[in-house]
Amino acid sequence: MSYGRRLRALLESDGIVVSPGVHDPLSARVAEEVGFDLVAMTGNGTSLAKVGQPDVGVLTLTEMVENAKYIQQAVDVPIISDADNGFGNAVNVTRTVREFAAAGVGAIHIEDQVFPKRCGFVEGKRVVSKEEAVGKFRAAADIRDECGSEMVLIARTDARGAPEGTLDDAIDRVNAYCEAGADVAFVQGAKDVDELERVAREVDAPLLYNCSGGSPVVSIERADELGYDVVIFPRLSTLPTITALFERFGQLRAEGMDAWTETKEAFEGVPVESYDHFSGVPQVLEWEEEYLPEE
Structure with a gap:
């Protein structure tokens, strides 16, 4: 069974799936040893560990895929890999998806930021138009299917944290991205618990809750009650290291x-x-x- 199919089974199971953040195969091995069924490769931690720089788009596609491949080969649980903004427009996304699919990872998440991107909890983020982003997710889904891959495609929007960004825009965007072929919705930058609750009510897709940076903090049990399907803790390996x-x-x-x-x-x-x-x-x-x- 592919790691993509295994992740899909986890998403369909009862209860929320908890995924610690890992930045290399060693931290992923520890996560698997203590019993986690899913790990998330942090782009932030990968950038710092691999090139010693912050998460501002300095890593290349090749470097990100290489790290994801080594992590997925080191553990027998699916990994969710950060794929930044797909490393370009819809044409670039076609190669991005092919490379991650060839690496065999369980899932990737692609965001709707411009290039160069910024870490989700850093000020100054900007997003491409909704129409351009929808095209990117259509391309991602088409190429994933063309490859015969079962990799889960997670659509992330940073619209809430962009200048003059609204939650309405963020919700509208992820719903459109999932209609275009993404499997899971990821709204970054909710300002408070009320906004987390609105996302859960108004997004018509499986949901990822990112417990990091400026995200409002709720218990895992509360996130489960709200209807979130996955919770990730991206810097859980990097900070203690x-x-x-x-x-x-x-x-x-x-x-x-x-x-x-x-x-x-x-x-x-x-x-x-x-x-x-x-x-x-x-x-x-x-x-x-x-x-x-x-x-």
Whole structure:
């Protein structure tokens, strides 16, 4: 079963699906180990981890697809990958969809921002016209189907956070995008809980709730009650990584070898058999036994 089909089954099941944000295969492996059925590749975290820059459209399509492919290959659960604004107009979107479909990911989300885009919770976002965006989602759905892919297409609008943007416009846009072929609606930038509730009432499609940045915070249970189908926490891997590294590197700078000893001892409390076991060394030894000559 493809990861796209598995994600579709999750969307059709009862209850909301919770997806932590991951920025690399390592963080995705941890998410799978603790029991999540879905992970979301954060564009923000990918940009910072891969090129050390903020999420302002500096990553290329090739870099995003490569990271998504490595993450999807590292875990046996579907991933939702950020695909920015499709990396151009409807013509560019055709290649974007082909590349992500070839990577085998469970889903991508494409936004209606202009290029260069901005992270969803950063001021200064601008969006293309509704008509242009509808064309992009029509192209995305057509190419996805042409490829024979079951990848889920998530339509994101940043219209609410654009200058003079309104929630009415955002709701109208995602409904149009889903009519054009998208499978899931993602309204970024709701200002308060009342707006989250309006989105749930007035959008006629499965819904994604992004719990990050300037989004209003409701409990997972409340998001489920409202009718959201997926909740993602995009920076859930990136923030603790930065926090832990500042702590550990600072301790090493201050205390030297004692800090390294403490780091190793702390790892012993992680619920894995060993570092080598977690990284996959036993599997490599099995392959060597199976496929390499005895000598």
